[in-house]
Amino acid sequence: MPHTLTINGKARSVDVDDDTPILWVLRDVLGMTGTKFGCGLALCGACTIHVDGQPARSCITPVSAAAGKRITTIEAIGATAAGKKIQQAWIALEVPQCGYCQSGQIMSATALLAANPNPTDGDIDAAMSGNVCRCGTYARIRQGIKHAANGKKGV
Amino acid sequence: MTLTVDLSRRQFLSASAALGGGLLIGFRTAPSSGATAGAAFAPNAFIRIGADGQIVLTMPYVEMGQGTYTSIPMLIAEELEVDLKQVRLEHAPPNEKLYGNPLLGGIQATGNSNAVRASWQPLRQAGAAARTMLVSAAAKRWNVDPASCRAQSGEVRHGPTGRRLKYGELAADAARLPVPESVVLKRPADFKLIGTPAKRLDTPAKVNGTAVYGIDVRPPGVKIATLAQSPVFGGRVKSVDDAKAKAVKGVRQIVRLDDAVAVVADHMGAAKKGLAALVIEWDDGPHAYLNTEKIVAELERATLISGAVAQNIGNSDKAMASAVTKVEATYQVPFLAHATMEPMNCTVHVRKDGCEIWVGTQVMARAQEAAAKTAGLPLDKVVVHNHLLGGGFGRRLEVDGITRAVQIAMQVDGPVKVVWSREEDIQHDMYRPLFFDRISGGLDEKGAPVAWNNRFAGSSVIARWVPPGFNNGLDPDTTEGAIDLVYALPNLHVEYLRVEPPGIPTAFWRSVGPSHNVFVTESFMDELAAAAKQDPVAYRRVLLDKTPRAKAVLELAAQKAGWGKPLPKGVGRGVSVQHAFATYLAQVAEVEVSKDGAVRVRRVVCAVDCGTVVNPDTVRAQIQSGIVFGVTAALHGQITLKGGRVEQSNFHDYQMLRMNETPAIEVYIVNSVEQPGGMGEAGTSALAPAVTNAIFAATGKRIRKLPVANQAAIA
Numbered sequence: 001m002p003h004t005l006t007i008n009g010k011a012r013s014v015d016v017d018d019d020t021p022i023l024w025v026l027r028d029v030l031g032m033t034g035t036k037f038g039c040g041l042a043l044c045g046a047c048t049i050h051v052d053g054q055p056a057r058s059c060i061t062p063v064s065a066a067a068g069k070r071i072t073t074i075e076a077i078g079a080t081a082a083g084k085k086i087q088q089a090w091i092a093l094e095v096p097q098c099g100y101c102q103s104g105q106i107m108s109a110t111a112l113l114a115a116n117p118n119p120t121d122g123d124i125d126a127a128m129s130g131n132v133c134r135c136g137t138y139a140r141i142r143q144g145i146k147h148a149a150n151g152k153k154g155v
Numbered sequence: 156m157t158l159t160v161d162l163s164r165r166q167f168l169s170a171s172a173a174l175g176g177g178l179l180i181g182f183r184t185a186p187s188s189g190a191t192a193g194a195a196f197a198p199n200a201f202i203r204i205g206a207d208g209q210i211v212l213t214m215p216y217v218e219m220g221q222g223t224y225t226s227i228p229m230l231i232a233e234e235l236e237v238d239l240k241q242v243r244l245e246h247a248p249p250n251e252k253l254y255g256n257p258l259l260g261g262i263q264a265t266g267n268s269n270a271v272r273a274s275w276q277p278l279r280q281a282g283a284a285a286r287t288m289l290v291s292a293a294a295k296r297w298n299v300d301p302a303s304c305r306a307q308s309g310e311v312r313h314g315p316t317g318r319r320l321k322y323g324e325l326a327a328d329a330a331r332l333p334v335p336e337s338v339v340l341k342r343p344a345d346f347k348l349i350g351t352p353a354k355r356l357d358t359p360a361k362v363n364g365t366a367v368y369g370i371d372v373r374p375p376g377v378k379i380a381t382l383a384q385s386p387v388f389g390g391r392v393k394s395v396d397d398a399k400a401k402a403v404k405g406v407r408q409i410v411r412l413d414d415a416v417a418v419v420a421d422h423m424g425a426a427k428k429g430l431a432a433l434v435i436e437w438d439d440g441p442h443a444y445l446n447t448e449k450i451v452a453e454l455e456r457a458t459l460i461s462g463a464v465a466q467n468i469g470n471s472d473k474a475m476a477s478a479v480t481k482v483e484a485t486y487q488v489p490f491l492a493h494a495t496m497e498p499m500n501c502t503v504h505v506r507k508d509g510c511e512i513w514v515g516t517q518v519m520a521r522a523q524e525a526a527a528k529t530a531g532l533p534l535d536k537v538v539v540h541n542h543l544l545g546g547g548f549g550r551r552l553e554v555d556g557i558t559r560a561v562q563i564a565m566q567v568d569g570p571v572k573v574v575w576s577r578e579e580d581i582q583h584d585m586y587r588p589l590f591f592d593r594i595s596g597g598l599d600e601k602g603a604p605v606a607w608n609n610r611f612a613g614s615s616v617i618a619r620w621v622p623p624g625f626n627n628g629l630d631p632d633t634t635e636g637a638i639d640l641v642y643a644l645p646n647l648h649v650e651y652l653r654v655e656p657p658g659i660p661t662a663f664w665r666s667v668g669p670s671h672n673v674f675v676t677e678s679f680m681d682e683l684a685a686a687a688k689q690d691p692v693a694y695r696r697v698l699l700d701k702t703p704r705a706k707a708v709l710e711l712a713a714q715k716a717g718w719g720k721p722l723p724k725g726v727g728r729g730v731s732v733q734h735a736f737a738t739y740l741a742q743v744a745e746v747e748v749s750k751d752g753a754v755r756v757r758r759v760v761c762a763v764d765c766g767t768v769v770n771p772d773t774v775r776a777q778i779q780s781g782i783v784f785g786v787t788a789a790l791h792g793q794i795t796l797k798g799g800r801v802e803q804s805n806f807h808d809y810q811m812l813r814m815n816e817t818p819a820i821e822v823y824i825v826n827s828v829e830q831p832g833g834m835g836e837a838g839t840s841a842l843a844p845a846v847t848n849a850i851f852a853a854t855g856k857r858i859r860k861l862p863v864a865n866q867a868a869i870a
Contacts, residue, residue: 017404020424028379028422033371034364036545037423038496039577043806046496074364087362094354094772097780098220099361100368100496100545125815132806134496134546135220136783138817140776 003063007032008076014063022066023047023058026073034074034103038132045131046100048107049073055111057130074103082114082148089148097135105131109145118149196326198288198334199281200253201231208323210237210309215247215254215263216270217517218357219547220780221835222773223270225355229769230274233348234282234341236306237322239356246541249520260621263520266552266663267632268736268833271769275831283338285329292328293320343767343828352772357543369515369542370500370574377502377570378407380563381426382417384583387439387799388658392416396434403429410566417563423574430576442658442799447589450656450796451487454591457612458485462652463628466638469646474606478597482686486594486675487860489793491587491664492580492809497545499556499575503564509536510561511570515544517551525554529561548784549663552620553585581809582801586794587664588614589656590671594679602687604698607644609637609675612652614661628653632663636672636840641705641734642680642698658799665784669735669840674861677731677844681851691730691848692718704764704825705732708741711762711823716743725749726757729848733841736833738765739825742782742841744818746849752868756786756818756846761838763822766829774834778822781838787812789843790863 002015005025014029026032026049035058038046042057049058050072051065077083086109089095096102105128112119112127119127124142133141196204203211212231218224224244232239247254247263255261257277258269286306293311294301297318304313310321343349360366385391395416397409405425410417418429475481502513503526510530516522519541527537544551560573575583590613597606617630624630629651638649655661664670684694692713699706709732713719718728725748732741745758759782768774791810795802803809847858850867858866 016422016424017428019428020422024422024424027371028424031373032364033367033373036496037370037498037574039806040427041577041805041807044496044811078363090362091354091358094358094776096220096355096358096361097222097776098218098496098544098546099357099366102361103364106362129813129815132496132811132813134494134548134784134811136780136787136812136817137776138783138812138814139779139820141814 003067005063005066005071006069007071008073016063018064019062021059022049022061022063022071025063026058032073032075036100036103038101038104043132044101045108046104048104048131050107050111053111053114055108074107077107077110080110080114083110085148086110086113086144089144093140093144093147095137095140095144097137101131101133105133105141109141109148113145113148119145196285196288196330198285198329201278201281202235202285204285204322204326206323206326208309208321210242210322211245212242213245213247215256216265217246217515217541217544217547219265219517219544219551221777222355222770223265224357225353226271226769226773227274227278228356229348229353230271230278231282233346234279235286237309239348239353241309244356247519249523249539251520254519260624262621263518264552265517265547266549267667268835268837271831272737272833279340280338283340284335287335287338288329288332289322289325291332292325296320296325296328349767349769350771353770355773367542368497368545369502369513370497370545372502372513372540372542372572374502374504374513374570377572378419378421378567379423379426380410380417380419380567380571380573381423381430381576382415382559382563382573382579383430383433383435384415384579385437385440386582387437387442388660389442390414390440390799391438393436393438399432400429403432408567409433410563412562415559417573419567419571427576439799445658445799446797447795450589451591454589454612454654455485457652457654458591458593458610460652462610462612462650465629465634465649465651467648468644471606471608471646471648474646475595475597475608478606479600480598480602480686481595482598482682483595484679484682484859486592486678488590488671488674489795489861490589490659491788491792492584492794492803493546493548493550493664494581494809494811495544495546495548495550498577498580499550500573501557501560502570502572503560504570505530505561505564509538511538511540512557512561513540513542514557515542515551516554516557517544517547518554521554522557525557526561529558530565548665549667550584553662555585577806578804581804584794585660585662587670588616588661592675594675596679596683598683598687602689604644604683605646607647609648610650610652611637611675612654613671614655615653616661616663618653620663632668634668634672636669636733636735637676639734640676641702641732642695643701644698659796666781666836666840669733669836673731673733673735673840674843674847677733677841678847678857678859681729681844681848682857685851690719695730695732702734704739705734707825708732708739708762708764711825712741712743712760715762715821715823716745716760718743725853727849727852727854729845729850729852731841731845731848733837735840736837737830738763738832738834738837740764740837740841742845744842744845744849746846746853748850748853748867752865754790754850754863754867755816756790758819758821759842759845760821761823762825763837764825764827765832765834765837766827767831768824769831771824774824775822777834778838779820781836782820782842783812783817785839785842786818786846788839789846789861792862
């Protein structure tokens, strides 16, 4: 059935089953491929988006759960203050390697920073341990979040 | 020192190939001059400068996170005298004559950590040749001595008059000049780019969702397919009831193959839902009863008989007979999946007269061949579009996924993107082989090792992947790390038995042969130190007089790690030393073992001598990455078989290391002017023995079988 979603501030209509995960609507129906498929079971975080500002795994979030809510994806996260800081820190510290998981990492990190401007190591562990990086960029992700939190003062 | 290299000889690549340490299988001749069309200047297959000033560098190696899209351009740009910001990169098309990897027998492949090693001479020469021609063109235009001109930042400058011409303005003239027979390479002291941290060229697109991986392509009208392959390797489809699947909204077609079924749909959500609604009956075939225990038992039996002699020094049996102390052990490493974050995928459009594929592959030419063979088309009718790889680690050196996707696409009208679920990706990987090792050592009255016997059995990936590389029962990969040890051992005998497991396909996996051998040799060296009641670092150190680079990294790692300083109860340090991929490296791991056997790797200190460093930041990144990859495998990694089926399926039972488990990692790079060594894999193979040796230091428990899992629990 038809669903109207608000994605990155724009209303989008799609005609898919109610239980279709938002991930496939973004990637295959709307062509927004910045959000990645990793596991399909919310085990890796590659597909992380924001629903009303909260991080959500789009691979298990059905389209029906997003009605009336604001979806934000990697394509627009740079328009938020926290998202921009995280992206800049990622570039400054050369965080990505293969880069495939980084959309999800950035969405999780941005949600953390928006809610908690000065996260501790424990806060970072709690917010980021759901995101797998096979290239093992975790040390730089941690530094990147601190860099973004501290501005140019660094890590 | 200035190197003058004679380009006229055909041994264009011999300098880098002679480095060895890797898959030194064959040579190839010089890349021929590229076509020089119109006003564009293309003196070789790697550089093209248009009249518009656009400088395009063609990358023979693919980017999968290892930073090759920055380090390779640095080599060319250094000699071409352009800034990295001035260049645009293109993937090389399939063409093994131009882009074959000389360290991989001329196969157009990215693997074995040898892109920089293979490119170090030829791509600097390529840059220098182009620069020389541009300078000549300018000097001719100005009617001055070329020696009075110099190249800088994409232009040629005439010192005495201050005149300047941009490369684009010289392209047409340069294109008419002959390629010089010899070129002068810059002295290391004059390097502007090499050795200086460079910003990676691929990073900006990787933080805003615009980077395009194979899985992201969307040719017009593309459908999405996902598949179920026979859960038992070698099994077949017996019957399919697709009535319910066809009723799923968005499902367009069910494709049935001999050993797989695919559901084609408007989007992956519908394809997955359709697949789940299929009722498939399988004929499991001959491997229905295969399990890991049977495979291990077969390898264990194999090591009771003699194998091919990989290396013999002195007379190990005689030395063993007179040894004062003897140590014997068996070791085992499991099958491992690659688990790239980007699941396997390939997009294919088969037409009557041709085929187009979109993929991220480590082997461009093989990708084209596989598609052509499957579709029954001539090679030149297959167009391959290569993309960024969401992780490779050896998985994308294989073309099984491309073959499969073409089989499906041949039954589909229009383009189709075939996407593996994570479960299919893990259960139909091609795995790092399982190995079984029987090893023994003999010590003299002072505890010094006088005899070393090692015999191991398992699959040879080389024998399948590049058959000419397998000779007399041996190949250079499967034995790397088991032979040519850094230690001065007077009597050493190493044998290998190739035993292919039935039914389960094997493949290269990050750190390849050393991923197995370094675990065994460095663990066993630790066992010998323990038997001699000596400190593991001191014990190794006295054996390294003839390998000063190994000794230096060991000393540096030990010093930085605070080796010998007291640690709390339950915490231990372990060390490993490695020479592989032409890089020397030592690691000290600090590991905490709780009473219930839970192992936490707290800290890893790594000292590395990889020769001349091209991009120091990438060296650090690759060590950090390799260590996390290594900890993942050491603590958790194993693929097991039961009833012919892979038991693991997703990240809950094939676990990846996560942020909260990641150790503090310190990297120390030794200054060196030696030829560059490989960096993509070295950090991984050295990690496991450092960790298990640390567990021994903490608990007295020797881990001889990976993964560690719960073996450290004190019974």
